[in-house]
Each structure stands twice: as structure tokens, then as C-alpha cells.
Amino acid sequence: MPDRDPVERPFALVVALxxxxxxxxxxxxxxxxxxxxxxxxxxxxSLSLLVGxxxxxxxxxxxxxxxxxxxxxxxxxxxxxxxxxxxxxxTLIAALLAALTGLFAIRTRGIFFIMITLAIGQMVHAYLFKxxxxxxxxxxxGIPRMDLAWIGLDSNEPEVFSASVLIIAAIVWFxxxxxxxxxxxxxxxxxxxxxxxxxxxxxxxAHFKLLAFVIAGTIAGLAxxxxxxxxxxxxxxxxFWTVSGEVLIMVIVGGMGSLTGAIAGAAVLTLLxxxxxxxxxxxxxxxxxxxxSYWQFMMGVFFIVMVVFATDGIHGRLRRLWQSxxx
Amino acid sequence: xxxxxxxxxxxMRPPALERAPRLRVESIHHAFGxxxxxxxxxxxxxxxxxxxxxxxxxxxxxxxFDIIAGEIIPLGGGVHLDGKEITGEPPDRxxxxxxARSFQHNDLFAELTVRENLIVGGIVAHGIGHVAWRAxxxxxxxxxxxxxxxxxxxxxxxxxxxxxxxxxxxxxxxxIALALEMxxxxxxxxxxxxxxxxxxxxxxxxxxxxxxxxxxxLIVEHDMDVLFGLADRVTVLDYGRVLLQGDAEEVRAxxxxxxxxxxxxxxxxxxxxxxx
Ligand SMILES: Nc1ncnc2c1ncn2[C@@H]1O[C@H](COP(=O)(O)OP(=O)(O)OP(=O)(O)O)[C@@H](O)[C@H]1O
Ligand SMILES: [Mg+2]
Numbered sequence: 001m002p003d004r005d006p007v008e009r010p011f012a013l014v015v016a017l018x019x020x021x022x023x024x025x026x027x028x029x030x031x032x033x034x035x036x037x038x039x040x041x042x043x044x045x046s047l048s049l050l051v052g053x054x055x056x057x058x059x060x061x062x063x064x065x066x067x068x069x070x071x072x073x074x075x076x077x078x079x080x081x082x083x084x085x086x087x088x089x090x091t092l093i094a095a096l097l098a099a100l101t102g103l104f105a106i107r108t109r110g111i112f113f114i115m116i117t118l119a120i121g122q123m124v125h126a127y128l129f130k131x132x133x134x135x136x137x138x139x140x141x142g143i144p145r146m147d148l149a150w151i152g153l154d155s156n157e158p159e160v161f162s163a164s165v166l167i168i169a170a171i172v173w174f175x176x177x178x179x180x181x182x183x184x185x186x187x188x189x190x191x192x193x194x195x196x197x198x199x200x201x202x203x204x205x206a207h208f209k210l211l212a213f214v215i216a217g218t219i220a221g222l223a224x225x226x227x228x229x230x231x232x233x234x235x236x237x238x239x240f241w242t243v244s245g246e247v248l249i250m251v252i253v254g255g256m257g258s259l260t261g262a263i264a265g266a267a268v269l270t271l272l273x274x275x276x277x278x279x280x281x282x283x284x285x286x287x288x289x290x291x292x293s294y295w296q297f298m299m300g301v302f303f304i305v306m307v308v309f310a311t312d313g314i315h316g317r318l319r320r321l322w323q324s325x326x327x
Numbered sequence: 328x329x330x331x332x333x334x335x336x337x338x339m340r341p342p343a344l345e346r347a348p349r350l351r352v353e354s355i356h357h358a359f360g361x362x363x364x365x366x367x368x369x370x371x372x373x374x375x376x377x378x379x380x381x382x383x384x385x386x387x388x389x390x391x392f393d394i395i396a397g398e399i400i401p402l403g404g405g406v407h408l409d410g411k412e413i414t415g416e417p418p419d420r421x422x423x424x425x426x427a428r429s430f431q432h433n434d435l436f437a438e439l440t441v442r443e444n445l446i447v448g449g450i451v452a453h454g455i456g457h458v459a460w461r462a463x464x465x466x467x468x469x470x471x472x473x474x475x476x477x478x479x480x481x482x483x484x485x486x487x488x489x490x491x492x493x494x495x496x497x498x499x500x501x502x503i504a505l506a507l508e509m510x511x512x513x514x515x516x517x518x519x520x521x522x523x524x525x526x527x528x529x530x531x532x533x534x535x536x537x538x539x540x541x542x543x544x545l546i547v548e549h550d551m552d553v554l555f556g557l558a559d560r561v562t563v564l565d566y567g568r569v570l571l572q573g574d575a576e577e578v579r580a581x582x583x584x585x586x587x588x589x590x591x592x593x594x595x596x597x598x599x600x601x602x603x
Contacts, residue, residue: 001439001443001446001463178459178460178462179459179460181462181463181464182458182459182460182461182462182463183450183455183456183457183458183459183461183463183466183469184456184457184458184459185459185463186443186446186447186450186463187447187450187451187456189439190436190439190447193436193437193438193439194434194435194436194437196434197430197434197435197436197505198447198451199417199418199419199422200396200398200418200419200422200428200430200434201419201422201427201447201448201451201505201509202419202421202422202423202427202451202509203419203451203456204419204456204457205419207457208456211457
């Protein structure tokens with residue numbers, strides 16, 4: 001829609017600069033964290049398209065994340081594929097799964113959409129948990145990273161891998177931003193606001209929703225493939241419903257409807273998790289280091305505070321700040 | 328009994344009835360549980376013809392609209408558009424075949440601005456909803472058309488105002504503008520002037536009157552001046568049954584309509600339908 005959002009671009013610029021500074025000044029550990037954040041950002045942006053733009057709240061988005069990760073693992077380990085073709089194939093497989101499941105999911109709305117996506121996620125998790133070929137509940141290890149020797153780089157170096165995934169995250173941001181600002185993006189927003197009227201006008205509501213579901217699933221699959229390469233390991237936990245819940249929280253914390261917000265949400269939650277689960281953090285505060293094992297509880301408190309005081313997330317806060325400065 | 332010479336009335340109308348009907352509604356039956364809302368309702372509308380639909384509250388007028396538009400699949404009967412059976416088609420298919428409607432209760436993109444509402448309509452009308460790789464701002468024709476349409480409707484001052492903050496009458500104008508924007512072959516208007524000020528009513532009446540000459544129009548209207556000012560033919564519906572159907576002048580002259588709608592003591596169907 002004709003520039004609805006004055007803060008998205010400056011916000012993205014700030015996030016990009018912070019990421020660049022962190023990459024330049026980062027140590028080994030920082031590059032690991034940056035890679036993790038970049039991958040989760042891609043995952044969160046894909047869900048942000050569904051939740052923020054179309055209003056489809058999925059609770060099973062981890063299904064496509066796990067599919068991308070497992071497909072990468074299986075293709076590289078079982079079939080000895082090169083990583084780059086495996087990444088493309090894994091993304092495609094996630095897209096196919098999204099198309100197949102989306103055919104059913106998009107027929108529902110509201111709580112029923114939440115339930116059916118939850119069921120899709122749990123089915124994928126249950127399958128991976130039992131499937132011998134994919135290591136069942138042990139998962140699979142030893143997944144290689146993409147081969148960057150052709151440009152003279154080694155992706156096993158943390159700073160090389162983090163740079164790669166940061167660049168991929170930036171590309172995903174650009175592509176999704178083009179999509180959101182296109183006529184198709186306006187149709188998605190119209191579905192969000194009044195699906196009934198759009199259908200009465202003659203909009204291809206079902207096609208539009210299915211396409212959005214597939215695009216979101218595809219990008220989640222890409223994120224999954226990258227996480228498999230990052231950790232060299234996949235387990236059924238990647239598809240568990242709590243993963244879907246966490247990425248949804250990232251989208252909400254960042255501010256629904258904002259791609260940059262999804263990145264910020266992924267960063268804040270990842271950093272918070274690392275900080276709160278680190279016993280030296282609590283020691284430095286002069287508190288019992290045992291508090292570190294209660295980090296999930298603390299995250300819950302943080303999330304409640306966010307929902308009560310800033311329902312529109314980081315991006316929404318910034319937007320209101322901008323409006324109050326302007327007028 | 329006729330107050331108007333039927334020969335004269337015949338001469339005034341375009342020869343619409345001789346053409347093949349744009350919209351044909353054939354013995355529709357529908358009921359909600361035991362409540363019969365459509366009982367053998369039939370009507371034909373030719374290109375360029377305006378068909379009025381009147382009847383008391385709960386007569387089944389809006390339900391008939393829902394059936395024609397595809398929101399409700401009737402228990403019996405058929406709907407044909409340009410000779411093509413569309414009874415089982417979903418609402419969006421029908422809309423793309425050239426059937427547009429406005430709703431009795433405004434059904435807009437309330438949190439979007441007037442401009443954005445019209446742009447959404449324009450994207451659908453231009454069939455560019457699948458374009459995902461080009462910025463909307465580059466679709467000049469859609470954006471300019473939205474502005475032009477707003478201008479024609481006198482909405483240019485509120486172009487960038489969110490719809491839910493507008494007055495009821497203004498929202499009503501937009502409701503009709505969205506339907507007109509589709510450049511339909513058949514247009515269904517459900518009480519277009521309800522809740523509008525007299526000026527707004529005149530304005531919208533003009534907009535409807537200067538719609539394309541081959542548009543087939545079906546209109547529900549409680550304001551008899553507006554209705555008989557537009558309609559060529561009229562159907563009177565009561566408890567889902569067709570009480571009377573015929574040329575506007577015949578229906579206007581009939582006892583039922585004179586007593587119930589035009590007499591000294593008109594049935595107060597809606598508070599705004601007081602004839603001036
Ligand atoms: N979905 C539904 N389920 C059950 N009953 C319904 C439903 N929709 C409408 N009705 C009932 O059907 C009857 C016809 O309703 P309808 O809206 O078609 O009347 P109408 O002629 O448009 O009236 P009004 O002048 O008040 O708009 C009413 O008695 C209404 O209560
Ligand atoms: Mg009605």
C-alpha cells in the first residue's frame with residue numbers, strides 16, 4: 001500500500017548497521033550467535049509474512065523448518081549431494097510440503113487454522129521422531145556446510161558462515177519487501193482486513209492465501225537447511241510445536257506486520273536466551289548463578305511484559321515514537 | 328386503475344425486454360430451517376435495465392441478493408448470467424464474470440484508507456492481484472483511477488483517512504464506489520441510500536443513473552422516490568413470495584404499492600424512507 005510505514009526503512013538500516021558492526025567486531029562466539037540470529041531471522045520473516053501481512057496465525061511453521069533441515073541432512077549424508085544443490089532441493093521439498101498441507105489449511109480461519117497448522121507440525125515431528133531412515137529420535141549428525149571454495153572461502157570459519165547467512169537474510173528481506181509492496185502484497189493485506197469483501201469483489205482469495213502459505217513454507221525450509229548446516233546436526237525437536245511457538249513470539253515481539261521487526265524479534269529473543277541461561281550473567285548481578293537454569297521462566301516473564309506493555313512489538317513502539325515526534 | 332397511460336409508459340422505456348436477459352433468476356427456493364425466505368422467485372434483467380426490489384423488512388430481499396451473488400446456494404432454482412448457469416459458482420467467480428454488489432451493511436476494509444480501499448478494488452478490477460515482483464506505486468493506472476474515482480464521488484478530501492473514522496454516509500458512498508469500480512455487467516445494490524443525508528442521496532442517485540448504458544441493475548430501496556426514479560421494472564416481495572411484478576408504472580399504480588408504500592400512511596419500513 002502507498003507507503004503505510006515510515007519507520008520500516010530507517011529501522012532496517014539501523015538493524016543492518018548493528019549487524020555489520022557486530023560482524024566486524026565479533027569474536028568466535030559472536031559469529032556463532034550472529035549465524036543463529038540470521039537463520040532465525042529468515043525463519044521469523046517467513047512467518048511474519050503469514051501472520052503480519054495475511055493474518056494467518058500458524059502454530060506449525062516449524063514443520064517446514066524441520067523439513068528443510070532434514071532434507072538437507074538426508075541429501076548430503078545419505079545421497080552425498082553437494083550442499084548447494086541439497087539446499088535448493090530441501091527448499092523445494094519444504095515448498096511442496098507447504099503446498100500439500102496448505103491446500104487443507106487455507107480452507108480454515110482463526111482458531112481452526114491454528115489447530116490445523118498445529119496438527120501439521122506435530123505430524124511432521126511425530127514422523128521424524130519415528131523414522132529410522134532419518135535417525136529417529138537421535139536425529140542425524142555430520143551435515144556439511146555449503147562449499148565456498150569457488151570464491152576462495154571456507155564456510156567452516158565462523159565469520160565466513162555468519163557473513164553468508166547474514167547476506168542470505170538480507171536478500172530474503174529485500175525479496176519479501178518487494179512482495180509486500182506489490183499489488184499481490186496489497187491483496188494479502190486486504191485478506192487480512194476483510195477477506196469476505198475481497199472475495200465479493202472477485203479476488204482470488206484462496207489462491208492468494210495458498211501462495212502466501214507456500215512462500216512462507218519455502219523460506220522456512222531455507223532457514224531449516226541453513227540451521228542444519230550451521231549446527232551440523234538435526235533432531236526431531238526442530239519440528240516440535242514449541243519451535244513454532246518461539247518463532248511466533250519472535251514475530252510478536254518484533255512487531256507484527258514488519259519484516260525488520262521479525263529480525264529484531266529474533267535477535268532480542270536469541271540474545272535474551274543466551275544471556276539468561278548464562279550463569280556468569282547472574283553472578284555479575286550479584287545473584288545466585290543457579291537462576292540460569294530458570295531462563296525459560298524469565299523468558300516467559302519477559303514475554304508477558306511485552307504483551308501487556310507493547311502489544312505492537314518493537315516496530316510498533318518505534319512507529320508510535322516516530323508519530324509523536326512528527327506531530 | 329392505472330394512473331399512467333400504459334402505452335406512454337411503454338414508449339418511454341428502452342426496448343430492454345426484447346434483448347436476452349443479462350441476469351435470469353429462475354424459481355428460486357430457499358429457507359432457513361422452517362423459515363421460507365424465497366418461494367418461487369423469478370426475475371429477468373436485460374442489459375441496460377434497472378429492476379427494483381421492494382418488500383417489508385424480512386421479506387427476503389437481501390437473501391435473494393446473497394443467492395444471486397453466490398454467498399448462499401439456494402435449495403432450489405437457478406441463477407444465469409448472460410445465459411450461463413452460475414448457480415453453483417462461488418462468489419469470487421461470479422464477481423469475475425461481471426457481477427458486482429454493494430452490501431446493505433457496509434462491508435469495507437475499515438482499517439485501510441479510502442485510497443487503499445479503491446486501490447484494492449482497482450487491483451482486482453485490473454486483474455493484477457498476482458503481480459508480486461513490481462511495486463504497487465508503479466501501477467500508475469490503478470493509483471490514478473482510484474484518485475479519479477474518489478474525485479467523482481467527492482471523497483478527495485478524505486482520500487488518506489481511514490475508513491472507520493468516516494461518517495456513515497461517506498462510508499456508504501465508498502461501499503457503492505467499490506462495486507462500481509469493478510465495471511460490472513450486473514450490479515446489485517442493497518439499500519444504497521439507507522442512512523444517507525438528502526444531498527448524499529441525490530449524489531449517489533446521479534452516480535447510479537450515469538452508470539454505463541448496458542449495465543443490468545437490481546436495486547433494493549426503501550426510498551420510493553429513488554426507486555421509481557431509477558427502476559424500469561419492479562418486483563414486490565413478501566415473505567419470500569413475489570406479490571407483484573411488472574413495469575414500474577404498473578407497480579406504482581397498483582393498490583398494494585399505493586397503500587403500503589406510497590399512500591398517506593406508508594408502512595414505515597425504515598426510518599429514512601420518508602418520501603419527500
Ligand atoms: N443466515 C440466516 N439464518 C437464519 N435466518 C436468516 C438468515 N439470514 C436472514 N434470515 C432471516 O430471513 C429473513 C429474510 O431476511 P433478509 O435479510 O433477506 O430480509 P430483507 O428483505 O433484506 O429485510 P430488510 O429490509 O430488513 O433488509 C429474515 O426473517 C431474517 O431474519
Ligand atoms: Mg435486507
